[in-house]
Amino acid sequence: MVEKIISKFFDIRDSHTIEVYEQHGGYQTIQKVLKKMKPQDVVDEVTKSNLRGLGGAGFPAGRKWSFIPKDNPKPKYLVVNADESEPGTFKDRYVMDHYTHGLLEGMMIAGYAIGANLAFIYIRGEYVRQAERLLEQIEAARNSGYLGKGIFGSKFDFDIVVHRGAGAYICGEETALLESLEGKKGWPRMKPPFPAVEGAFGCPTIVNNVETIAYVPTIMERGGEWFAGIGSEQNGGMRLFGVSGHVEKPGLYELPLGTPLREIIYEHAGGIRNGKKLKAVVPGGSSSPILTQDEIDVKMDYESLAAIGSMLGSAGVIVMDDDTDIVRALHVVMRFYHHESCGQCTPCREGTGWAENIIQRILNDEGETSDLDNLVRIAENIMGNTICPLGDAAALPLRSYVTKFRGDFEARVSKGRKEAA
Amino acid sequence: MSVAFSKRALQKCEQIIEQYPQKQAAMLPVLHLAEKEFGHISLEVEQYVAGLLEVPPVKVHEVVTFYTLFPRERRGKYHFQVCRGLSCDLLGCNNIMRHLKKKLRVKVGGTSKNRRYTLSEVECLGACETSPMMQLNDDYYGKLTTSAVDKIVKGLK
Numbered sequence: 001m002v003e004k005i006i007s008k009f010f011d012i013r014d015s016h017t018i019e020v021y022e023q024h025g026g027y028q029t030i031q032k033v034l035k036k037m038k039p040q041d042v043v044d045e046v047t048k049s050n051l052r053g054l055g056g057a058g059f060p061a062g063r064k065w066s067f068i069p070k071d072n073p074k075p076k077y078l079v080v081n082a083d084e085s086e087p088g089t090f091k092d093r094y095v096m097d098h099y100t101h102g103l104l105e106g107m108m109i110a111g112y113a114i115g116a117n118l119a120f121i122y123i124r125g126e127y128v129r130q131a132e133r134l135l136e137q138i139e140a141a142r143n144s145g146y147l148g149k150g151i152f153g154s155k156f157d158f159d160i161v162v163h164r165g166a167g168a169y170i171c172g173e174e175t176a177l178l179e180s181l182e183g184k185k186g187w188p189r190m191k192p193p194f195p196a197v198e199g200a201f202g203c204p205t206i207v208n209n210v211e212t213i214a215y216v217p218t219i220m221e222r223g224g225e226w227f228a229g230i231g232s233e234q235n236g237g238m239r240l241f242g243v244s245g246h247v248e249k250p251g252l253y254e255l256p257l258g259t260p261l262r263e264i265i266y267e268h269a270g271g272i273r274n275g276k277k278l279k280a281v282v283p284g285g286s287s288s289p290i291l292t293q294d295e296i297d298v299k300m301d302y303e304s305l306a307a308i309g310s311m312l313g314s315a316g317v318i319v320m321d322d323d324t325d326i327v328r329a330l331h332v333v334m335r336f337y338h339h340e341s342c343g344q345c346t347p348c349r350e351g352t353g354w355a356e357n358i359i360q361r362i363l364n365d366e367g368e369t370s371d372l373d374n375l376v377r378i379a380e381n382i383m384g385n386t387i388c389p390l391g392d393a394a395a396l397p398l399r400s401y402v403t404k405f406r407g408d409f410e411a412r413v414s415k416g417r418k419e420a421a
Numbered sequence: 422m423s424v425a426f427s428k429r430a431l432q433k434c435e436q437i438i439e440q441y442p443q444k445q446a447a448m449l450p451v452l453h454l455a456e457k458e459f460g461h462i463s464l465e466v467e468q469y470v471a472g473l474l475e476v477p478p479v480k481v482h483e484v485v486t487f488y489t490l491f492p493r494e495r496r497g498k499y500h501f502q503v504c505r506g507l508s509c510d511l512l513g514c515n516n517i518m519r520h521l522k523k524k525l526r527v528k529v530g531g532t533s534k535n536r537r538y539t540l541s542e543v544e545c546l547g548a549c550e551t552s553p554m555m556q557l558n559d560d561y562y563g564k565l566t567t568s569a570v571d572k573i574v575k576g577l578k
């Protein structure tokens with residue numbers, strides 16, 4: 001079994017404090033980096049590690065950092081995405097609760113690599129306790145000279161601002177997040193320009209997920225090659241797989257990228273609860289297309305899931321047993337996307353609403369067989385026709401539930417028709 | 422103008438604004454502060470915040486109405502927010518909601534007459550490993566059963 005990196009701190013008492021973090025080797029790496037490495041060396045090492053963005057899209061972290069323009073005189077910013085609102089996802093909460101200084105050290109290293117002297121943590125508004133903890137620990141770090149002017153006695157200035165969101169899933173999308181950080185409503189921006197060129201306050205900005213940044217200190221300590229050696233091809237290291245739904249042991253499991261989904265469900269999460277059978281799995285948060293019980297031998301990495309038409313996303317695994325009402329589950333999902341659509345693009349705003357209504361009608365036993373094709377058509381009209389990926393995040397599950405579990409939908413429609421007759 | 426921050430809140434507000442390269446960026450944190458001070462964000466509060474941040478009031482209004490965490494009306498002392506996300510739904514959050522509605526005698530989205538309770542339905546709160554769960558004011562309560570809910574309500578002051 002591979003040793004744990006982040007989750008080993010989950011069971012250590014007071015692991016969120018500077019003292020305990022330093023007892024376990026914390027803040028050694030940043031000092032080494034500041035003394036011995038150039039920013040470009042850090043970017044190269046992270047690139048070598050094959051660390052992927054763990055917020056959902058899986059973009060290689062080192063490569064993203066290299067997009068920061070070298071000759072731009074404007075300030076650069078690092079923004080850590082702690083919005084964590086993808087249904088089924090709860091990993092960043094654990095990182096902030098238990099690996100608080102690991103996240104801060106990762107931010108210092110990332111900030112140094114991209115030349116940012118100021119960083120923001122954009123944390124979802126509901127995480128009140130986590131925001132309090134961050135503020136308290138940032139203050140402690142500042143009092144120790146780990147943040148502020150010339151950190152650790154170096155020439156590098158670095159500070160961190162905690163910015164609380166206010167309840168909007170769309171603000172997890174990086175450009176909506178930047179709008180929100182600037183004090184506006186969370187409407188996604190058109191890309192390009194990409195944030196690395198023009199992000200927060202018109203300046204080059206790197207947006208990374210909490211967990212992505214939290215792996216950075218260990219990568220710099222043990223080396224990019226070591227990290228790359230743990231995962232599968234092009235997917236470096238481990239990540240925190242969150243398992244929820246109908247399993248015996250819901251929770252967070254830190255495992256190498258590429259671990260088979262079957263192993264995660266049956267070995268780590270204890271299998272389906274109450275001795276039931278598996279019906280379906282959502283592998284990477286509610287935006288990822290659903291998998292049937294026959295598809296769970298897939299390796300949990302970005303490319304393997306893409307190859308079977310799904311996504312690793314945020315690695316929030318949602319498990320459904322064979323008593324699950326799939327029509328109802330899809331209704332819950334579509335209600336969510338309709339509620340969270342920012343309304344900027346017609347296909348997303350209207351499509352999610354129509355889909356929710358049609359599924360509601362089916363649940364009310366007033367469905368028609370033609371509704372099923374209409375649902376698929378709605379999904380296809382959203383795809384590729386929107387400003388931000390929320391549209392696709394709604395359309396992909398919609399199409400996958402209806403096509404993979406068409407039998408369930410048909411049975412529901414014909415039951416409704418019989419009852420009406 | 423009839424609404425204004427206390428001296429302490431005003432100081433806090435200045436500290437917040439200083440953290441950002443642009444004044445308007447302090448919008449969300451200042452609105453959070455205003456919610457703490459005034460209990461909800463009325464049109465008057467919006468105007469007051471607009472003055473503090475030197476932006477037109479419509480900019481504040483746009484933000485307040487876009488996000489879900491800025492209440493525009495007074496809420497109860499205890500705000501129950503039951504998660505209706507997919508994982509919580511799979512594990513029976515609708516039973517928890519039904520139970521709370523009966524127990525608190527409020528409708529979803531409503532506040533009890535004595536302003537003790539407000540009951541809301543919210544999207545995934547990022548604690549699906551404890552489904553079904555809810556947020557009560559600033560804290561999370563997971564692995565809910567109807568009897569666990571009874572205990573929580575009984576423990577309230």
Ligand SMILES: Cc1cc2nc3c(=O)[nH]c(=O)nc-3n(C[C@H](O)[C@H](O)[C@H](O)COP(=O)(O)O)c2cc1C
Pocket residue numbers: 052053054055056057058059061081082083084085086169170171172173174175207208209210212213388389390393
């Ligand atoms: C609708 C939507 C919601 C998102 N929510 C989050 C989120 O809560 N947390 C997050 O880290 N990324 C989220 N993302 C992905 C971000 O846009 C962005 O890709 C990510 O923060 C980049 O960091 P990473 O490369 O480290 O993953 C979301 C994307 C979309 C389209």
Ligand code: SF4
Pocket residue numbers: 170187188340341342343344345346348349386387388389390391392
């Ligand atoms: S796809 Fe949806 S959420 Fe994204 S910008 Fe368009 S309307 Fe807004």
Ligand code: FES
Pocket residue numbers: 087088089504505506507508509510544545546547548549550552554
């Ligand atoms: S679905 Fe309820 S906390 Fe995630």
